[in-house]
Amino acid sequence: MTMDLSRLTSSSRRLHLLVNPFAAAAAHSRRPISTDTSPITVETSAPFTAHNCDEPSRSVETTPQELVSFFRDMALMRRMEIAADSLYKGKMIRGFCHLYDGQEAVAVGMEAGITKKDCIITAYRDHCTFLGRGGTLLEVFAELMGRQGGCSKGKGGSMHFYKKESGFYGGHGIVGAQVPLGCGLAFAQKYLKDETVTFALYGDGAANQGQLFEALNISCLWQLPAILVCENNHYGMGTAEWRAAKSPAYYKRGDYAPGLKVDGMDALAVKQACKFAKEYALKNGPIILEMDTYRYHGHSMSDPGSTYRTRDEITGVRQVRDPIERIRKLLLGLDLASEKELKDMEKEVRKEVDEAISQAKESQLPDPSELFTNVYSKGYGVEAYGPDRKEVRSVL
Amino acid sequence: MAVTFQGLGAAAALSLSGSFDPNRLHLPCRRSLSVTRLSFVVRLEERIVSGSNLPPRRAQQLVSKAVATKADAASASTASKPGHELLLFEALREGLEEEMDRDPQVCVMGEDVGHYGGSYKVTKGLADKFGDLRVLDTPIAENAFTGMGIGAAMTGLRPVVEGMNMGFLLLAFNQISNNCGMLHYTSGGQFKIPIVIRGPGGVGRQLGAEHSQRLESYFQSIPGIQMVACSTPYNAKGLMKAAIRSENPVILFEHVLLYNLKERIPDEEYVLNLEEAEMVRPGEHITILTYSRMRYHVMQAAKTLVNKGYDPEVIDIRSLKPFDLYTIGNSVKKTHRVLIVEECMRTGGIGASLTAAITENFHDYLDAPIMCLSSQDVPTPYAGTLENWTVVQPAQIVTAVEQLCQ
Numbered sequence: 175m176t177m178d179l180s181r182l183t184s185s186s187r188r189l190h191l192l193v194n195p196f197a198a199a200a201a202h203s204r205r206p207i208s209t210d211t212s213p214i215t216v217e218t219s220a221p222f223t224a225h226n227c228d229e230p231s232r233s234v235e236t237t238p239q240e241l242v243s244f245f246r247d248m249a250l251m252r253r254m255e256i257a258a259d260s261l262y263k264g265k266m267i268r269g270f271c272h273l274y275d276g277q278e279a280v281a282v283g284m285e286a287g288i289t290k291k292d293c294i295i296t297a298y299r300d301h302c303t304f305l306g307r308g309g310t311l312l313e314v315f316a317e318l319m320g321r322q323g324g325c326s327k328g329k330g331g332s333m334h335f336y337k338k339e340s341g342f343y344g345g346h347g348i349v350g351a352q353v354p355l356g357c358g359l360a361f362a363q364k365y366l367k368d369e370t371v372t373f374a375l376y377g378d379g380a381a382n383q384g385q386l387f388e389a390l391n392i393s394c395l396w397q398l399p400a401i402l403v404c405e406n407n408h409y410g411m412g413t414a415e416w417r418a419a420k421s422p423a424y425y426k427r428g429d430y431a432p433g434l435k436v437d438g439m440d441a442l443a444v445k446q447a448c449k450f451a452k453e454y455a456l457k458n459g460p461i462i463l464e465m466d467t468y469r470y471h472g473h474s475m476s477d478p479g480s481t482y483r484t485r486d487e488i489t490g491v492r493q494v495r496d497p498i499e500r501i502r503k504l505l506l507g508l509d510l511a512s513e514k515e516l517k518d519m520e521k522e523v524r525k526e527v528d529e530a531i532s533q534a535k536e537s538q539l540p541d542p543s544e545l546f547t548n549v550y551s552k553g554y555g556v557e558a559y560g561p562d563r564k565e566v567r568s569v570l
Numbered sequence: 571m572a573v574t575f576q577g578l579g580a581a582a583a584l585s586l587s588g589s590f591d592p593n594r595l596h597l598p599c600r601r602s603l604s605v606t607r608l609s610f611v612v613r614l615e616e617r618i619v620s621g622s623n624l625p626p627r628r629a630q631q632l633v634s635k636a637v638a639t640k641a642d643a644a645s646a647s648t649a650s651k652p653g654h655e656l657l658l659f660e661a662l663r664e665g666l667e668e669e670m671d672r673d674p675q676v677c678v679m680g681e682d683v684g685h686y687g688g689s690y691k692v693t694k695g696l697a698d699k700f701g702d703l704r705v706l707d708t709p710i711a712e713n714a715f716t717g718m719g720i721g722a723a724m725t726g727l728r729p730v731v732e733g734m735n736m737g738f739l740l741l742a743f744n745q746i747s748n749n750c751g752m753l754h755y756t757s758g759g760q761f762k763i764p765i766v767i768r769g770p771g772g773v774g775r776q777l778g779a780e781h782s783q784r785l786e787s788y789f790q791s792i793p794g795i796q797m798v799a800c801s802t803p804y805n806a807k808g809l810m811k812a813a814i815r816s817e818n819p820v821i822l823f824e825h826v827l828l829y830n831l832k833e834r835i836p837d838e839e840y841v842l843n844l845e846e847a848e849m850v851r852p853g854e855h856i857t858i859l860t861y862s863r864m865r866y867h868v869m870q871a872a873k874t875l876v877n878k879g880y881d882p883e884v885i886d887i888r889s890l891k892p893f894d895l896y897t898i899g900n901s902v903k904k905t906h907r908v909l910i911v912e913e914c915m916r917t918g919g920i921g922a923s924l925t926a927a928i929t930e931n932f933h934d935y936l937d938a939p940i941m942c943l944s945s946q947d948v949p950t951p952y953a954g955t956l957e958n959w960t961v962v963q964p965a966q967i968v969t970a971v972e973q974l975c976q
Contacts, residue, residue: 293725295721324758325758326756326757326758326760327758327759328758329755329756329758330756330757330758331756334756334757336756336757336758336760336761337760338757338760338761343721343724343761344753344757345756345757346748346749347748348744348748351717351744351745351748351749353717354713354714354715354716354717354718354720354721354745355717355718355720355721355724355745355749356721357714357717357718357721358717358718358719358720358721358722358723358724359721359722359724359725361718361721361722361727362721362722362724362725362726362727363725364703365675365677365703365722365727366725366727384713385711385713385714385717388709388711388713388714388715389711389714389717389718391709391711391714392708392709392711392714392715392718395709396706547759548754548755548758548759549754549755549793549794550754550794550796550818551754551759551762551817551818
């Protein structure tokens with residue numbers, strides 16, 4: 175684990191040589207916070223491991239603006255999840271609430287590597303992915319609290335966030351069922367000749383579902399632009415991956431389909447892998463990405479998260495592999511931001527989240543008539559009246 | 571007293587599927603109510619039909635062909651009539667082809683639908699015409715390809731997913747229930763799922779228990795889907811077109827034994843209403859509600875009943891979800907007696923739901939309790955005679971009507 179730290183400091187030293195000397199000089203006079211778009215190249219901290227394909231380069235093209243946005247977005251996601259934790263404990267959020275803190279790098283890195291025309295579909299741990307796709311904090315909190323202002327008008331809940339216009343297809347409660355849906359999205363993209371791809375995310379627990387292999391088989395046969403992304407946080411609810419999977423090399427499970435194992439706590443590595451995967455999938459068909467990541471919370475709010483793993487393990491990962499800390503060190507090392515600026519950013523983010531929560535609390539609960547809306551969409555036939563054609567039982 | 575099994579065997583053999591002699595097979599035109607004499611008589615031992623809760627009755631007639639009705643010789647010549655004659659599976663194909671021509675977003679997915687032409691020939695020739703990307707042969711992975719159809723529908727494509735047999739779609743139940751039915755609601759209206767899931771189901775000819783399932787009873791409580799059952803070439807084509815054009819997920823139930831029915835259908839384009847029931851035979855004494863294959867058993871029984879002086883009103887409900895309570899209600903208000911004849915199981919079938927719906931809404935109009943004739947709650951046996959006894963036979967329908975109309 176300490177290797178990573180030294181690699182980081184050594185890479186930052188190397189970077190000073192790669193950074194444009196003019197910019198370096200300019201940096202002393204004016205710190206380029208979120209406005210500088212001059213390219214920087216950063217090395218990922220861990221190498222990629224490939225199966226049946228050539229791995230992408232470890233040098234990632236980025237800009238200071240992008241790095242700062244990574245930090246801000248991940249800090250926002252982290253704060254949002256922690257706020258959701260306290261809202262749940264305060265009984266404002268009920269039912270199931272699956273938190274993503276620790277895994278933010280996957281959501282943020284993926285967004286950086288693709289466009290909003292590409293589709294993302296994931297399972298129930300979707301709050302941060304939704305945010306990354308352009309969802310607002312208000313929509314998130316209102317939906318979690320079951321209010322009208324939520325992204326699904328309060329009728330979906332934590333596990334059913336969707337944003338059609340930015341290509342976010344949910345938000346699915348049944349483990350693994352989103353992968354065939356994702357391959358269907360890829361099929362539609364190929365059918366309509368969109369030149370876009372679909373990222374179908376699932377966890378290490380879902381990786382053992384049969385429907386994944388069925389969908390992968392069909393996608394490879396039809397050469398669909400589908401990218402299956404396994405967010406391997408090493409625990410399928412309470413079962414560790416070595417107890418659930420005979421072969422925990424999820425990136426190799428595609429067999430005939432190529433795979434890539436990525437350090438999922440490094441947003442830049444995720445970005446590189448997703449860019450690579452998009453190019454690959456558009457030319458050759460499906461590819462599997464395995465993101466090696468970790469969740470700090472338990473599986474959901476009803477799971478303390480410490481009965482199947484030790485607290486030392488959790489704090490260990492938090493100290494050494496935390497994605498936000500990694501970007502913070504990178505920013506400080508590259509002298510793109512000062513400690514104080516980053517702390518101010520975090521304070522801003524905290525305020526934003528608090529404001530969104532209070533706004534969401536003011537949002538109305540759905541009207542009782544909403545119980546019957548959107549069961550069907552206005553179909554080709556007539557409205558289904560009650561038996562004597564006087565009272566409308568449901569409008570189809 | 572002796573049971574003439576050979577008669578029953580003859581009935582089974584001549585009745586459905588296989589090749590029909592076009593000259594002898596004419597379905598009643600929707601407007602013609604001519605009643606024809608039965609061709610021959612078979613005695614039935616009442617113990618055979620002991621599964622039903624009817625009191626033992628003496629032998630009654632059973633026509634050999636449960637589907638066909640012998641029309642007069644005059645209607646045998648079809649050359650001068652408008653429209654064109656075709657078999658039910660060809661009507662489905664015509665409907666599908668017309669919709670695929672009309673809208674490039676319609677595609678077909680299923681096992682052996684492409685190069686093989688479909689296991690019941692519904693998609694024959696479509697792959698050659700439209701290409702491999704619009705008529706897709708899938709591997710045997712119902713869960714995955716149904717899910718993929720639903721995912722494609724979320725983006726706006728209009729896939730038609732074929733289950734080779736409805737029973738196989740049980741493997742895709744999660745996708746149909748959670749993703750197909752519920753996504754429109756849980757996304758707050760963001761996604762529409764204009765998918766059509768179709769396939770043959772029902773009790774065939776000795777296909778065995780697992781290939782004779784009636785899935786309408788399993789799917790009926792999934793919110794957000796529509797279910798329709800076709801029974802004639804005319805309504806098969808119309809319902810197929812309506813289902814494809816509908817913005818809602820529609821499950822179209824076909825029947826294995828009805829694919830070779832022949833009927834004359836109009837040349838001009840028509841689309842039927844998905845939520846409407848079909849009045850097969852107006853009448854005064856009793857309302858018989860049925861759908862799919864049982865429609866033919868009912869029509870056969872109707873001929874017997876008419877000879878005995880009864881005037882049954884036969885309605886093919888077609889729309890299994892939601893029920894067309896308007897047509898049904900008007901009929902109940904007229905006749906005050908209801909008999910439901912269905913192929914679903916007794917427990918939890920479409921008939922059970924329909925009984926509840928009618929009782930709830932039209933209780934005041936009923937002069938007698940609703941009687942529901944359904945299949946027995948048993949896995950469909952292989953032996954032909956046993957198989958015949960699991961489904962409702964016309965003789966039982968006649969008995970039930972006589973009992974209700976006392």
